[in-house]
Amino acid sequence: MHAEYRKDLFADERSDDFDVVGKPVIRQDILGHVTGRSKFYDDHAFDGLLHMRCVRSPHHRARIRSVDSSAAERQDGVVRVLGGRDVPVNTNTLLSLINFGRDDEPLLATGKVGYVGQPILAIVATSVRAAQEAVDAVKVDYEELPHVLDVEEALKPEAPIVNDEYPNNTFDYFDTYDHQKLRFGDVETAFSRADHVVEGEYQMSPIEQAPIETCGAIAAPETSDRITVHTSTQALFFSVGVTAKQLDISSARLHFIGGTVGGGFGGKVDSHHEPLAALACLATGKPVKYMWDRAEEMQVGGPRGGERWRIKDGVMRDGRIIARAFTGFFDAGAYTRLSSYAVQKSTGHLPGPYSIPNVASNVYCVFTNRTPSTAMRGFGITAVDFAIERHMDKVARVVGMDPIELRILNAYRDGDMKAHRREAKNCALIESCQAVAHKAGWRLSADAARASSKTGGGEGASGVIPETVTDDEGRIGERRRSGLAPEPFSGQGTRGLLPEGHSSNNSSAFGNAPQREDMEAEIERLGFKGGPGAPPTPRGPVDEAASGARPTVPGETSRPAGAGGGPTLPAAYAQRPAGTVDQSIAQPPAQEPAAAEVESDSATTHFQRGVRRPGVSRFISGSRRR
Amino acid sequence: MAIHHGRGFACINYPIGMNLGGDPSQALVHSTPDGKFKVTLSSIDLGQGIKSVGRQLAAETLGVPVEDVFVDTADSDTGPHDMGSFASRGTHRMGNAIIRAATEARAQLLEAAAEELEVDASDLSTDGRGNIHVKGAPSRSITVEATATAAQFNQGRTLAGRGIFLVPLSEVDSDTGEMTPVSSFAHAALVIDLTVDDETGAVEVQHINSAYEVGRALNPRLVEQQLIGGAWMGVSHALYETTEPLYPDRSHGPVDFNHYLQPGPGDSVPHHISVLERPAPDAPFGGKGPGEMCANPVLPAIANAVFNAVGVECDSLPITPEKVLRGIRANGGARPQGRPGA
């Protein structure tokens, strides 16, 4: 089965004249794969290899009263029993490597456990079976505690505290809010003006990455007082950094080898095997393997988290979506890992590939007593795309419109202002819709078939940041104190108003990336032709033509006085070809500024990324964040 | 008993690279004395093919045959720092770093050749077959091999390059969410045809038609691998997979592949793909990573097609036969919606 290449599309932006790029070159690694000679991490043989199995919590949440491993330690083949106190820096959070979030997860639990399967002891023995028999011989006395498994139950004021670092059961954003906000325009006013309001709730299932090779690492002593670690990691230097930090060891003593991995899909980022195997290697002076079996991979390994999304759309009868509000709950499980990051990634993705003049979202990273979730293919995006695209079909039904034409009508185009306040560029949603409709024999109207990502975007209101209503709902700890569960966009909380304007930062990454002059590519050899697809000159100012037409000045957007009569149609919408355009679909009028107005310079001076603890990592970052 | 046909659509865009940037990748390129090039990285090849794509990018940029380039990854003693293989950043970030490293090495290659040919380096070009020649005068040429040997043994010159690509870190505004999340987006649109058995709730996907916009297909076969395998995973996510079948209740979690359901080889779905290429200005030769986004549109398209077939809203994943059957029962029977786009 071979794909069809639509070389006719965007041909004006692309040269295809290459020797190697674009050619179906045979994979470099394929001969190793078909002969069984590719060296995966477990394909390194060591004399006297020791094996590791873990004592794991059978409870969702419990206090550990006592651990008795004396019988286990006496068993045949047992070499070493490791507990949390044997780990120099037992508590870590993966993203401390980019200085984001507080250290909240022990490598080996001490004092309490927060999910079924959480490791408490690591037993090193001469065989897997000896290690497993020793695990069975360990006696742990637990006091079971109340637990919470549902994200919205966890947000209730009386919910048990899952993670002591985050007693509110939510990740703290900016030391201020219990969620990540997105505010663009004024959704509440737009809802009140919409012809239809369409609501929906969507639930993603927890999913296992299920690489056929299970996660693991082999740590072996090297000749020069170093440790060689063969690993299945997806992120070599994350694993180096975590190991150096948790073992309190110079990274100069760590030699990590990987790069040939039997599938990952996001499940091999967490870097738990490397520090444990390396610790056991240091403790025993012998090569040690820590490899998950399949049952651990499925139930102890971090899955794609369950996410719950609610969407509320304000829709005009011609299909134009004028407002969209999201409430999202990421089920992080008992510890943060990467969920805090996924919340911000999903926020930057909203409202999907559409230009909607009023968007708001509250997205929560919620702690529950389940296996901590982690990255998976499409991380932070898969679930919200499911929600958005299910919702688009519901909107299409409500307004009686063809589902593809509804998407094309609302699709983002070059130069449109996105809800995260940057201009859209290099868009191709419309063309993708048209191409698949053609392929599947799905008839589109002439207008929809003629639409283009390159035209009609960025003009008038669609290229401008709208006047935006802000609020301070959801301050950290507010729920616990007030006894109220969150109710997003309730209109409560101090409200403010940010003025309409242009993006403060429209530069492309290419234009101002801090690559040094001696590390530039030769743009002319990279296959770009003129047109909006061409990259700007390196290090030069951003070519305005490259990112679409600049928006018109804010004053040009007319603002009606009364709520009854629709505002004048901005020119940009008239140029969007699909569908008949209703006269009442433009920007809703701005609400009167509330009492406490947010300072106008807040957009540039209040930037920060969640919780910052400079210098927690001995490796990689620390200074990366200001 | 009735089998109902359904057709559903979904489209998506996908952010390429680590959200908010701040995720550098480095690459090193150097030549052997006989003009073969080694690319040294710390990227991880999970099957997506960064070794292979990196090799092509280096060969194209250097202007030498692809078989004369080999990618070595990932050894922390030799490979410089890279954030990792996730967030659709491998091709984008590492690809850019490789291009930069190879550009620097190429400049030295041409300088060395210029010295041997006694011309100006800016007058030289490569033919991609192992030769360097004067532009417009192909007969005045020298092989890459001879150039490398001369550089090493006569000129005392390295043919090597360093590359780094770093998208500057974006901050996030606490009150508005203002940020620069990523620098380019891949796109996809997809039409699913399926059937629903209204007595059992069983869903059978019959056809996938898709359009994937990938910037540039740096290696079309590797792109197809991702798109075919990724769409398969999308079907699997939509209809089969969960570690907690009764979520948020934790009971009955599968611990083996017999109970963790995925489609088998007998469930393969004919997949008709169109690839679109709108090169992204900041991406290597315009190529965006196709590996993550390819599954995403399948999930909602299947749910939308199930609704089209029997009128059941499937808003909770996975769409098991039980959920479909309960929906049909609640509606008092199947409610076919009629073929869209007809």
Added chain:
Amino acid sequence: MKSPVTFRLNGSETAVFVDPGANLLDVLRRGCGDLSPKYGCGQGGCGACTVLIDGEPHVSCLVLAETVAGRSVETTGGLSNGPDLHPLQRAFIEGFAAQCGYCTPGMLMAAKALLDRNPNPTRPEVEEAISGNLCRCTGYEPIVDAILEAAKQRGAA
């Protein structure tokens, strides 16, 4: 107590000492140094450890090692004849039928068992033959295509 086991591995007489209860996969990998069969589950559920015993596919993680005494075991490590690749290997290369490569050795052995018995299989027969072998990367289609192509090439040769 370890016990000795003698069998043929890819045509060569092999003798190893095995632990009580040891499975064939561990013995091949650690005892014999043949790393081509892979561990994926230890439950017989993924097929990454598939080898041929007396020509028939088995999941080696569920084979008690001592039961192969006197029998013939084939692995992907012995599939090519030096630099001469088996038609299946060539078809997997040219058909881009592997991504991460971890399921590939088991997949090849399952396919070899099929083609040795049935040189001209139908598509459903190929699907059946690899139904115990999981692949998380490819969606199976390229693998099935490659096996059919190998059969064609072998028939032509």
Added chain:
Amino acid sequence: MLEVQTYPTIGEAAGAMDDQARFLGGGTLIMNRVNYGDPRFNRIVRTTDASLAEIRVEGERLEVGAGVTMAAILASRDLDFLAPAARAVGGPAIRNMASVGGNLMAPHPYGDLAVALLALDAVVRMASGEELGLEDFLARRNGVVRSLLVRRPRGDEFRFRKVSRVKPKGVSVMSMAAHLTRSAGRLSGVRVAYGAMASTPVRVRAVESALEGVSLDHAGIAAALSAATEGLDPPDDPIASGWYRREVAPVHLRRLLLGEDAR
């Protein structure tokens, strides 16, 4: 530590069994537990008794050794009526290993072949030579099995169907077998068995009696469909809920009885 004991005859092997031992047949059940360090046993007992792999004609009955594999059933002309059930077990590699004896011991939701054997009124011959009905054996599931005794059904009397979500190899949502014996054009003495609908394969007596004396058509089987899950409390597992199994059992029973297309 684990110990492996190998005996030349099935009788000796049976004599070595106790609650700390497990009998190793094809390995698909026991080696899984060994690999996962199951602490409930420390001995593996096996036999090299060649008679276990034999398929013999014994008067009206076929004797199928407990060590006969699914692949051997598929290769046997005498046992062609069991082929649909044998093919329903695992993939080719598992079928080369999984044995008849093991299938009788397999926990929910496994044991598809046992469902077929139950509908065929198979008799279990223990290592001791004692014979007992399969239904009685499944109720206790102890002892070492020497062989199964089963009669070949006539013509198209025997039906088997496995409902699985994964194709071509997947675990049972349910499996069903029916031995549709007739007398004077009407069903008589019918046996119906289900798999994955209880903790072991079970006969469904309510269905059997509702099929007594009826004709094999929509009207005739209506009462049987109504009684499809009478007395059963199907289990929840990751494959399906008990509710779902109960709801779709009549649909699959009808498709089985009337030979409608499987889905």
